Amino acid sequence: MRTSAAGRVGQYAALLGYLVFLAFPFLWLVSTAFKSPRELGSPHPTWIPRHPTLDNFRQAFDEQPLLRAAGNSLLAALAAAVIAVLIATPLAYVMARQRTRLAKAATGWVVVSQAFPLVLVIIPLFLVLKELRLINSLAGLVMVYVVWALPFALWMLVGYVRAVPGELEEAAAVDGAGRLRTLVSVTAPLLAPGIVATALFAFITAWNEFFFALVLLKTPEKQTLPVVLTHFIGAEGVADLGPLAAAAFLATLPSLIIFAIIQRRITGGMLAGAVKS
């Protein structure tokens, strides 16, 4: 399978095109974040800021309660990720190992839940949470995030469970280990890397989430980072570009770092989940 020299050149040209398309908006965001207000107002913007400054970052923190919003986001995402993984792992185990009606129903739910528009879910959820006095509360948001992160978490975890050979568990059972013991001391350690990857993915999902947070959180003290970010954009759609760029850049960093760590595992997990045994 040899590719001709001309073909190679074409491939590299195409790859370069992709690189530019994928990278340029992000580079522009970073560039804007370090530009002074005067430079942003000038008619010919440049890629490299002429006088790089941190003023935008300072101003961003002055204008909006970014730290508190980040704290809210962190709390909600962390709680949602931990709870989602704790309750998803046992169910994923059953879905992967058994062909019962329950396991099939759970798989069906994972698929169907992807198809429903959020608006059909958010209205009743809003009413239910209102009854429970959980509107404008992070606890209510966490509950929603847990259920919202479950389908993909289950999908990934089922793949990881399938990768653990069932013979190992049978061997443990033969040696007299009970069901729970087998799970805790044989299966769980083998699953650990997959569980961590799933938790990190659930964390990012919740950290990035906007729609539920927009509907469920009313006061600025409770709002998460994505919602607060939209406050930089005024009613008329006019935004103070510098601080907006600075805040958006900061809000992305946690997701980017985590994603870089788990990149490979997500690909593996998705494929493992997709390949039915």
Place this chain on the structure above:
Amino acid sequence: MTVVTATKRPARDAPHAGSRRSSDRGAWFLVLPALIPILVLSVGPLLYGILLAFTDAQSGRTRATQWIGGLNFQDLLHDTLFWESFRIGLVWAVGVTVPQFLLALGLALLLDQDLKLRWLARALAIIPWAMPEVVVGVMWRLVYNPDAGVLNETLRTLGLGDGRDWLSGLSTALPAVIVVGVWAGMPQTTVTLLAGLQNTPHELHEAAAMDGAGAWRRFRAVTWPALRPVALAITALNFIWNFNSFALVYVLTSGGPGGRTRLPMLFAYEEAFRYGQFGYAAAMGLVMVAVISLLLALFLVGRIKAGDEA
């Protein structure tokens, strides 16, 4: 615990004789922690939402909610604004899903080759996926900004005119947000297709090459048949996700100018949480599900049939 184990052991030894019931019972304590939240916060609200579509539920009203049958749907039928929004939603969903797939397929095929810089492309391809949608929206607002944006500046440098206010132009707003949608959704599709590609049999590929098949024929005869199930699945999912998308357009244009980018989700959101028409908005949601399911079923059946004939 020991008692439970003792009663279960025989079932394990004879997996075909009546094992189903005992393993079912043993599984309950594993399943319950997830099942309760799923029932209470997903299945329940979903059913509740479907019921709401047949009521006159409104927010902050003191009078009891009444069952009004299909009245919401009758109103909806004559609601031209909603159908205009629905049409925009379809244009957006198709306009995003198709280029998304083609571009992602191209990138996946490139990444499957032995090229330098592949690691960089892989890393970059992940960025849009990891970013919060709100940040993606903010970022592209900066790109499209008429004065401080890089797009107009590039056009000016290339001597292609002064550019324009892309997101406020009646004719440019929808294409502009579609480009953002493509950009934002490409990574996930690429990664999925790449994973599918790496599962295609390489021996077949080499055999076809030895027989003198060109790149295009190899793709048609070997790669595509193996990739097709993955491609269909991700395209169907992309279509659903795109049709139901909200945050990107909310941040980019909030549905403007003049409703030109008002996707159905934005429309329903405003109906529910700005005007408080819960029942009516739920009816919209239901119509969205119904039409999308129908379209998707037609698409999948058509594709599968086409595949059988090929």
